[in-house]
Structure formats: C-alpha cells, structure tokens
Amino acid sequence: MCNQHSTIHQHHESEHEEHHHEHQHHDDSNWQEFFPALISGILLLLGIISDNLKLSFFTSEIRFIGYLIAYLPVGFPVLKNAFKSIQKGDIFDEFFLMGLATVGAFGIGEYPEGVAVMLFYTIGELFQGAAVKRAKGSIKALLDVRPDKVSVKRDEKILVVNPVKVAIGEFIQVKAGEKVALDGIQISDSATYNTAALTGESMPETKQKGEMILAGMINLDTLVEIQVNTVFKDTKLSKILEMVQNATARKSQTQLFISKFAKIYTPIVFALAVSITFLPYFFVENYLFQDWLYRALVFLVISCPCALVVSIPLGYFGGIGAASQHGILFKGANFLDVLTQVNAVVMDKTGTLTKGNFKVQQVEIVGENKQEVLAKVALLESKSNHPVAKAIVEFVKPTLNESILSEFKEISGHGLVGKIAEDEVMVGNLQLLKKYQIPFSDTLSEIEESHVVIAFNREYAGYIVLADEIKADAQQAIADLQKMNIKTVMLSGDKKAVVAKVAKTLNIKEAFAELLPEIKVEHLQGLKDRHFKVAFVGDGINDAPVIALSDVGIAMGGMGSDASIETADVVIQNDQPSKIVTAIRIAKATKNIVWQNIALAFVVKVLVLILGAGGLANMWEAVFADVGVALLAILNAVRIQRMKF
Structure with missing residues (x-):
C-alpha cells in the first residue's frame, strides 16, 4: 500500500494524452480490482466457519490447502512485489514485512490470521486507490475541460480540427454550450461564459469585443468568433494543468522527513523482531520458539509504516486538489x-x-496636434499588457499602421519608449521624465489621481488621467x-x-x-x-x-x-484578494490533517507494539494497528476535499 504513493504522480505527459481513454475504461475495471479480495474474503470466512464447527472432512491437510488458496489471490501480488524490491536492493519495505509476517504465520499454523493480515492489507490498498482518485478528481475535471476539437475558419469554410493544429492569428468559432479550446481575443460583440474551470467561480461572466477569452471557458449563449493569440500548449489552461500536476513533485519538509524516517525505521523494526524471537531464549524459563516467533510476527505487522507513508502525501495532494477547486x-x-x-x-x-480596469478621465496635450500625439501614444501603448496601457488603447483606438513603430522598449517601473515614424515617444510616470532629464511643470506632482505623462522628442507633451476601482x-x-x-x-x-x-x-x-x-x-x-x-x-x-x-x-x-x-x-x-485568505486556510487545514495522521499512527502503533512484544496483542490487533490506522488516516486525509473555506 505504501509504495503506491510514489507512483501516484508519475507519467503526467501520458495522462495528458490518454485521459479520455482512462475515463472510458475506468468503470469496467473497478470490479476486477476488488475481485481477488472478494474471493479471498469468502474463502477465509468458509475456513473460519469450518474451524468453529470442527467439520470432520476439514483435516489438517485440507485446512492448509484451503487457507493457502484463500491466501494466494491477495498474498501473491505482495510476495511478487517483495521479490522485485529485493532484486533492486530495497529489502526492508512494507511488501517484505507483510510477506514475512504472513508466511511466518503459515509456518506456525496460524493460517486464518495470515490470510486476514494480507486480506485487510489488500483492502487498505483498494481504499487508498479510491482516496487518491477522489483527491485527483478536481485535476481530472480540469483535464476534461480541454477540448480535443475546434471549429476554425479557413478559406471561408469552417473546418473541425485538433486545437494543436491551429496557428496564432487564425479565427475560431465557438457555439453555445461548447468549451473554448484556445486563448484569444473576442471578435464578436458580446458573449457570456462559465469560467468555473479556471477560476472556481460559478457566476457567469460577460465578455465584450476585444476582451481576452481563455481556453476552458464555456460559451453559454451565442455563436462567438475568437482570434487565436496563443498556441494550444501555451494556453493558460495548459499551463494550469502543468503546474498542478507538477506540484506533487515538490515534497513538503514533513513528507521528506517521513520518507527518510521510514527507511531507517523499517530495518530497526526488523532487527527488534529478530531480537524478540531469539533473545528471550537466554532470559526466559520455558522458552517456546513458536510463541516468541508469533510475537515477533505480530510486531512486524504492527510496525509497517503504511499509515504515515501513504496518508501524508495524500493529505498534501488533497490540499492541492482542494485549492485548485477554488481557483x-x-x-x-x-x-x-x-x-x-x-x-x-x-x-x-x-x-x-x-x-486594474482603468478608464481615461482627462487628457491634457501641449500644442495643437492633439490627435497625432494621442494616436502615437496609443500605438506605443498597444505593445504593453499593463492595465493602464489597455485603457489608453481602448480610449484612443489606434488608427496608425504598426509598421511605423520601429523601436520599442519597456522600462520596468518607468514606462515605455519607442520610435514612431520620425518621433521618439515616451509614455510613463514622472520617474521616466526624470530618468531622461526632461523638464516638466511642478503641477504634475499635485495630480492626485493615477496618470501617465507624455514626452515627444525629449520634450514634455502632456498627460492622461485615469481612474481605477x-x-x-x-x-x-x-x-x-x-x-x-x-x-x-x-x-x-x-x-x-x-x-x-x-x-x-x-x-x-x-x-x-x-x-x-x-x-x-x-x-x-x-x-x-x-x-x-x-x-x-x-x-x-x-x-x-x-x-x-x-x-x-x-x-x-x-x-x-x-x-x-x-x-x-x-x-x-480569478484575481480575487479573498483567495489569499482561502489559500492560507487550506494550507493550515492540510497541515492539521497531516499532523493528526502522524499523531494517530504513532500513538496507536507504539501502544500495540508494546502489547505485541509483551504477548498481549495477537495478529488481529496487529491488523487494526496497521491497516486500520492506515484506513483511518486516509479517510481523514480526504476530508479536506469536503471542507468549506
């Protein structure tokens, strides 16, 4: 069960390409996963009933064969994994501990307990798989919102193609109810979208002509035309998926500590189990090898660090999934x-x-050629993504040909500088004018609202006042x-x-x-x-x-x-400041759940380890201490998916 956590997040690229295939076969394979445990459980139950009824046909040979048949469906995969781990030099893992404990139980005639340990171990694995699928649900939902086809206009015809084959600058059409496949600029006058996949918000959002539309949005009401400005692999949605799927590669300090702890802890436990078996021979009267071996086997089952190694990364993964549901x-x-x-x-x-939705409130231009100055300012601003630049472009609506812009430079924290036709144009803040030692009126410093200043050919040319909300x-x-x-x-x-x-x-x-x-x-x-x-x-x-x-x-x-x-x-x-608080709350909830799991696992395991070593706990208590605690920890970890933040 523990080893699965290391493979949960592998093969991200194949997940991107094959997620549709996965969904098609997911339901069909569920019953197959539970089938071995079901067969083993039925045979174990029949064996226990036969033992209690003391049936005459249930001889010691038939009893051994019956329990062995019950053991194999759940035990063979674990023994196989243990053998593979030993070949790789990784001896002391949970497969080895479980294999040794259950084979040892068979060796001393405790067949039902040997089968039960492996059966509950397998059930625990199945629960873990279900928990992982639940934790990954929100990310799978994001994968589902990436359409695999798009309607593109070519030569006055509408062709349905894969989004990967659409180039920047092409026009696509999105019908009502369809998902947008690529980022672009809306050409149609107005349309309403469901943006929940990107922002976590269920409230529809209306977009106007010229506004940015992102892949993953769902068009709710009318046929929309969009000019593509990003290739498929660079869409915001693709980058979101990449970020979320790669997130689990960066382990927390707690995860790293527990992984290192498990590698040291397991060999120590094995050495203690060997000591429990043989050391009492030198100190205890009436030493019975079989009794002390049984205690050691109980000790091994209890000590498996699955609850820690599984539930901790699952807790963090659940936190990442819960956060992605909130955008x-x-x-x-x-x-x-x-x-x-x-x-x-x-x-x-x-x-x-x-x-950042600035609106131009006032324009003051020095001289008589006001329209020419504004046209060149707008052309320069059209090369920037800053909200102020967008507001000026929207207000002026540039009419000049882009070819006359021969130079462009964005100076971080200052503004823009460019060469338009024969003029050097500067648009930015007062720091920009100071940087180029351009004189300006002191009254500019008295303007309280947000504004940009303009210079033409190193001479002050005016300012534009904007308001934000x-x-x-x-x-x-x-x-x-x-x-x-x-x-x-x-x-x-x-x-x-x-x-x-x-x-x-x-x-x-x-x-x-x-x-x-x-x-x-x-x-x-x-x-x-x-x-x-x-x-x-x-x-x-x-x-x-x-x-x-x-x-x-x-x-x-x-x-x-x-x-x-x-x-x-x-x-x-979704750019909402309130999500900062939500992110902190999710992080704290995740940390609480992780430490609850650590405390639960340590307290129960230490208690049952002491009882097991003293002969006061049998294999059934060992099963609870291992699989039971792991299941409780997993159920606790997936709780974060249902929490309100």
Missing part, C-alpha cells in the same frame, strides 16, 4: 507548508487590490488577514496620494508609493530581516523580482503577466 494553484506541496508560517502579506496595488472583496480580505494576526503591507509604483487613499479605504497601516522594482525588493528584504515570513502578492512584470524573493510568491493569474505567474509559487486564477 488557487499551488506549484508544490512545500508551499502549503510555508504558507502556514506566513505572518506578513505584502501586496501590490494595481491589479491586486484594485481592478478597488476590488469588491479587497476590504474583507485585508480584515480577514488582520484577524489572523498577519501583517498587511502595500507596495506600489503609483503616486503617494492614490496609494494613501487606497490604503486608508482598506485599513492598511503600512503603504509605500512611487517605488521602483528594486525599492520594492529592499522593502521586502527589510521585512525578512525583521524575521517576518513574507508572502508577496502581485501581477505585473515589475513584481517578478519581489515574488521571487518572498518566502511565498503569489501571482494574480487572470490579469497577471507571464513573468509573475512563472515566478510565483501560488497562482490565484
């Missing part, structure tokens, strides 16, 4: 552990605490974090007045404004130097350095840049 993606079990220790959450402002759940998220005694800090590149206003609204005591990426890093390092365990939450490319430096980096995955998502340890798919 939260952990890149490793180790980050569940670290998140429970976090006592400071540092957040970016735009796109993290605010919606605080996310609906941001205030509650901050309040919940503070109730958990977690320090909240906001670091932003925005103006002091804007940052102060947001901080006051959200009741954030520490907020720092007008920060370049390297200054954000300094602030975060300062917290770590004060022995805070820090989680940083951000979404922009300029947040990638602080996300990397933090103990747990959390990225807003809906609007977040690829750089921040790639660097982060945890990704929140």
Whole structure:
C-alpha cells in the first residue's frame, strides 16, 4: 500500500494524452480490482466457519490447502512485489514485512490470521486507490475541460480540427454550450461564459469585443468568433494543468522527513523482531520458539509504516486538489507548508487590490496636434499588457499602421519608449521624465489621481488621467488577514496620494508609493530581516523580482503577466484578494490533517507494539494497528476535499 504513493504522480505527459481513454475504461475495471479480495474474503470466512464447527472432512491437510488458496489471490501480488524490491536492493519495505509476517504465520499454523493480515492489507490498498482518485478528481475535471476539437475558419469554410493544429492569428468559432479550446481575443460583440474551470467561480461572466477569452471557458449563449493569440500548449489552461500536476513533485519538509524516517525505521523494526524471537531464549524459563516467533510476527505487522507513508502525501495532494477547486494553484506541496508560517502579506496595488480596469478621465496635450500625439501614444501603448496601457488603447483606438513603430522598449517601473515614424515617444510616470532629464511643470506632482505623462522628442507633451476601482472583496480580505494576526503591507509604483487613499479605504497601516522594482525588493528584504515570513502578492512584470524573493510568491493569474505567474509559487486564477485568505486556510487545514495522521499512527502503533512484544496483542490487533490506522488516516486525509473555506 505504501509504495503506491510514489507512483501516484508519475507519467503526467501520458495522462495528458490518454485521459479520455482512462475515463472510458475506468468503470469496467473497478470490479476486477476488488475481485481477488472478494474471493479471498469468502474463502477465509468458509475456513473460519469450518474451524468453529470442527467439520470432520476439514483435516489438517485440507485446512492448509484451503487457507493457502484463500491466501494466494491477495498474498501473491505482495510476495511478487517483495521479490522485485529485493532484486533492486530495497529489502526492508512494507511488501517484505507483510510477506514475512504472513508466511511466518503459515509456518506456525496460524493460517486464518495470515490470510486476514494480507486480506485487510489488500483492502487498505483498494481504499487508498479510491482516496487518491477522489483527491485527483478536481485535476481530472480540469483535464476534461480541454477540448480535443475546434471549429476554425479557413478559406471561408469552417473546418473541425485538433486545437494543436491551429496557428496564432487564425479565427475560431465557438457555439453555445461548447468549451473554448484556445486563448484569444473576442471578435464578436458580446458573449457570456462559465469560467468555473479556471477560476472556481460559478457566476457567469460577460465578455465584450476585444476582451481576452481563455481556453476552458464555456460559451453559454451565442455563436462567438475568437482570434487565436496563443498556441494550444501555451494556453493558460495548459499551463494550469502543468503546474498542478507538477506540484506533487515538490515534497513538503514533513513528507521528506517521513520518507527518510521510514527507511531507517523499517530495518530497526526488523532487527527488534529478530531480537524478540531469539533473545528471550537466554532470559526466559520455558522458552517456546513458536510463541516468541508469533510475537515477533505480530510486531512486524504492527510496525509497517503504511499509515504515515501513504496518508501524508495524500493529505498534501488533497490540499492541492482542494485549492485548485477554488481557483488557487499551488506549484508544490512545500508551499502549503510555508504558507502556514506566513505572518506578513505584502501586496501590490494595481491589479491586486484594485481592478486594474482603468478608464481615461482627462487628457491634457501641449500644442495643437492633439490627435497625432494621442494616436502615437496609443500605438506605443498597444505593445504593453499593463492595465493602464489597455485603457489608453481602448480610449484612443489606434488608427496608425504598426509598421511605423520601429523601436520599442519597456522600462520596468518607468514606462515605455519607442520610435514612431520620425518621433521618439515616451509614455510613463514622472520617474521616466526624470530618468531622461526632461523638464516638466511642478503641477504634475499635485495630480492626485493615477496618470501617465507624455514626452515627444525629449520634450514634455502632456498627460492622461485615469481612474481605477478597488476590488469588491479587497476590504474583507485585508480584515480577514488582520484577524489572523498577519501583517498587511502595500507596495506600489503609483503616486503617494492614490496609494494613501487606497490604503486608508482598506485599513492598511503600512503603504509605500512611487517605488521602483528594486525599492520594492529592499522593502521586502527589510521585512525578512525583521524575521517576518513574507508572502508577496502581485501581477505585473515589475513584481517578478519581489515574488521571487518572498518566502511565498503569489501571482494574480487572470490579469497577471507571464513573468509573475512563472515566478510565483501560488497562482490565484480569478484575481480575487479573498483567495489569499482561502489559500492560507487550506494550507493550515492540510497541515492539521497531516499532523493528526502522524499523531494517530504513532500513538496507536507504539501502544500495540508494546502489547505485541509483551504477548498481549495477537495478529488481529496487529491488523487494526496497521491497516486500520492506515484506513483511518486516509479517510481523514480526504476530508479536506469536503471542507468549506
């Protein structure tokens, strides 16, 4: 049973390709899995009845053959695995312990107990398999939302092809009720989507022309046309699947400790069992080899570390699965552990605490060629994914040909610089003007709202004022974090007045404004130097350095840049700040369940080990101590899937 945990997460690539095949045959194979245990159980029951009734035909030879036939369906696979392990040099595993204990039981004539140990061991394995399938259910559900066909427009015809064969720039159609297969820009005017597979939210979301549509969304109402801007393997959904499936490769410290512990613990237990068998010969009067061998066999059955080795990774895997159901993606079990220790959450402002849905409020352009300046600004901004850039593009709607843009550079924490036709165009914050030593009016510093400044050919050319909106759940998220005694800090590149206003609204005591990426890093390092365990939450490319430096980096995955998502340890798919609290609660619940399992396993096993060594526990108590505790631990581990967060 224990060894299965190491193979649960192998062959991810084949799972991607063959999950449909798996689903087709899954139900048919269930009865076959239980068949050996069923046969063994029936034969064991008949044997025990025959023993109790003392039937005349049930001679010692027939009794041995009957119990041996009952043993083989469940015992042979375990003995086979033990033999394979020995060939590989891995002698002291659970297969060896179970094989030795049950063969030894047969050797001293305790046939029913030998069969019972192996039968319950096998039943435990089946329960573990069912628990693993349940824990993997949410990830399988994600696999199911990746369509294997898509309708693409080619030469005025609609062709149904595999999404892998669709190129960037092509147009696809999605009918009402169909799943979107590829990321792209909506060409149709308006459509409503179910985004639950990506965000964990059941509320439908309406998208307008020009908005981003992601693979995995379900079109609810009308025929939609989408221009593809990402190949299949790079869609957000594909990356989500890759992240979740790879998450289990990164083991928590608890898992690593238990794995090392099991490797040391099992040989020690075997040595103690040998000692229990032979040492009493020198100290005990009326020494009976058979009695002490029986005690040693009981000791071996009890000592199998299955409950620990199985339930702990299953607990973490359950936590990762529960998080993915809420639209939260952990890149490793180790980050569940670290998140429970976090006592400071540092957040970016735009796109993290605010919606990042900026709207242009005011435009001030120096000189008479206002439309030309705006057209070139919009063309430059069209090359950026920043929410401010998108708002300006939406407001101006660029009309210029992209070919006149000959140079483009995004300066992190400053803005954009480009060459358009004969003009050098700059759009960004005041730091950008200072960097290039461009003089500007002092009145710019007095504008409280978010704004960008414009320079043409190293001369100040005006500014654009934009307004942002605080996310609906941001205030509650901050309040919940503070109730958990977690320090909240906001670091932003925005103006002091804007940052102060947001901080006051959200009741954030520490907020720092007008920060370049390297200054954000300094602030975060300062917290770590004060022995805070820090989680940083951000979404922009300029947040990638602080996300990397933090103990747990959390990225807003809906609007977040690829750089921040790639660097982060945890990704929140629907961009809701409240999911930070949910992630911490899931991490703490997972840790509680894991330590409950460790305590349960140790207490019961130590107690029954002492009783077994003293001859006060028989093989049946040993079965409970091993398989019973493992089953209880597994049932406890899958509880997290049903918890409310």
